[in-house]
Amino acid sequence: MMWQNGGHWGNYFPMMMGGGIMMLIFWGLVIWLVIYAIRKLSPNEKSNHADSAVDILRQRYAKGEISVEEYRERLKELMDTAK
Structure with missing residues (x-):
């Protein structure tokens, strides 16, 4: 049934949170690399x-x-x- 184990999304919630955190880290790294490259290349x-x-x-x-x-x-x- 759907109510067992926390409902339909109950088993996937930790994986969804981990994916969201990894996405934030990824985009943060991309933005940091772009800013770093612009500063290094600009005279x-x-x-x-x-x-x-x-x-x-x-x-x-x-x-x-x-x-x-x-x-x-x-x-x-x-x-x-x-x-």
Whole structure:
């Protein structure tokens, strides 16, 4: 009869709940992967620009093209504009 063992859906309820939880985990993972991929692939202009400018500044200082004072001044300016 239908009333035995909790009715018609009584035996399947734990499996249905497990499937629902697994679906939430799956879609949560998919959404997280999409957001992660977008953040990794999108260029971060401020940090990339500042890093490359600092690298160029360091190279110029290492080659002797600029003095210590000029290096420090320009480095300070770059750090201020990067914020």
